[in-house]
Amino acid sequence: MTASKADETTEDIVEATYCALCECGYAGLTMQDIADRSEASKSSLHYHYDTKHDLLLAFLDHLFESFADRFETDSDADPLDRFGALVDEVLDDSDDEARRDFRTAMLEIKAQAPYDEAFRERLTEFDDHVRECVRSVVADGVESGVFRADADPEATAEFVATVFDGAHTRAISTDSGLAHARRALADYVERDLLADGVDREVEFA
Amino acid sequence: MTASKADETTEDIVEATYCALCECGYAGLTMQDIADRSEASKSSLHYHYDTKHDLLLAFLDHLFESFADRFETDSDADPLDRFGALVDEVLDDSDDEARRDFRTAMLEIKAQAPYDEAFRERLTEFDDHVRECVRSVVADGVESGVFRADADPEATAEFVATVFDGAHTRAISTDSGLAHARRALADYVERDLLADGVDREVEFA
CATH class of the missing domain: 1.10.357.10 (Tetracycline Repressor, domain 2)
Incomplete structure (x- = not known):
């Protein structure tokens, strides 16, 4: 995957996680909820992130970096x-x-x-x-x-x-x-x- | 039940709920967790409060009244x-x-x-x-x-x-x-x- 393609994927997953957190809340959130709002399939999400917890940590890192940039x-x-x-x-x-x-x-x-x-x-x-x-x-x-x-x-x-x-x-x-x-x-x-x-x-x- | 006996029961259940929330947190809290820390049995708790939600509302009311008194x-x-x-x-x-x-x-x-x-x-x-x-x-x-x-x-x-x-x-x-x-x-x-x-x-x- 090229760097920009990887960036696009990350961007898409971050956006999907944001929407899923907004619509489903944190407590009951599933990988499927995120996949439903993403270009990526659930299995593709699991390829990038072992667990929902890993994905949420990556999401928080992204959120923080974006804030720190601004x-x-x-x-x-x-x-x-x-x-x-x-x-x-x-x-x-x-x-x-x-x-x-x-x-x-x-x-x-x-x-x-x-x-x-x-x-x-x-x-x-x-x-x-x-x-x-x-x-x-x-x-x-x-x-x-x-x-x-x-x-x-x-x-x-x-x-x-x-x-x-x-x-x-x-x-x-x-x-x-x-x-x-x-x-x-x-x-x-x-x-x-x-x-x-x-x-x-x-x-x- | 006399008034003071009823007060004792309420006091006991409030105390047990406090301890259960401290030790188990809110998310996974069960009526059994509260009963385990109370004089009352689980069925007796259910006699006083239909659901865990009702019990927690009564607990919050008690907490508020105690604060408002002080x-x-x-x-x-x-x-x-x-x-x-x-x-x-x-x-x-x-x-x-x-x-x-x-x-x-x-x-x-x-x-x-x-x-x-x-x-x-x-x-x-x-x-x-x-x-x-x-x-x-x-x-x-x-x-x-x-x-x-x-x-x-x-x-x-x-x-x-x-x-x-x-x-x-x-x-x-x-x-x-x-x-x-x-x-x-x-x-x-x-x-x-x-x-x-x-x-x-x-x-x-």
Whole structure:
């Protein structure tokens, strides 16, 4: 198989796994559910991945790499714009049923982490990267003067990662949406991060 | 059955359900797992509760009532002390394996909420009560002058409830603990809630 053909296959399987997780959830997911949404047959899926667990790990790796490509920790872009883009991506509240269903499947996977070291490793890696993104945004903002000199990049990163996860969990398990968390983070940035005298509107809409 | 005998039975079943959730998790939990940890037989459990789902709903109701009894929204106690007690309770990081296992089972239940309206109702009720506790603490603190006059009880309550949920989710799904969230909330109270000139140490240890 050529490299690009292999990429196409991977892309197709990742897409099929995403759709299957959205439509079937995590708990009852089968290789057949994924094959049904893929160009690949079930036996071809098994050729690429020994077990459903292996396939899901590859899926999480792909998800993480795609996120890491879009949100690099090293960037010349404006720190406040980068913060906004990250919030927009993670707390996307558009009326998209698939995204909501996917977040639900991800929460099911998170709840498995204590029983599944490989899931836990991937989720920790993802969390590390999100924190590293926030840390670098805050550090760059302090350096450029848009954020207060005493802003703490490490503590801010922990806090923001916690708010991200809490917003998702509450949106899934209660009648709460994601909009309040976006507003709360905008308030937080304005009140606790922006340097005095910086006239920038903070709105994570 | 006398009232106190009925209370004892309920107490025993609640305790057995707690232990079974800690030891077996939510996904594979059976009535037998609960009966094994109870004075009651499996058939007696079925006499009280038609299904495992009914029993779990009664368990969640009991958990909620017990929490609501301990954390009333109406209290004469010092607002900052009440805030601290709430943080201590929700983000208890003591090295207690059972509490950790229980939080994991609760996250599994939260991940079921989109598929289970009765779970979702209970979790929303719980979330409402936590927010109401924070709201009343902040409102009372503003009134007594310990918190800033411009502190927003509603927005603070949403924010704190989000941090609580996020701290639990991250502690379960990654290598993160709960200590950072307690510190972050203490910083938040000191920086954004305490009125100028109020000399109170904020430490949620």
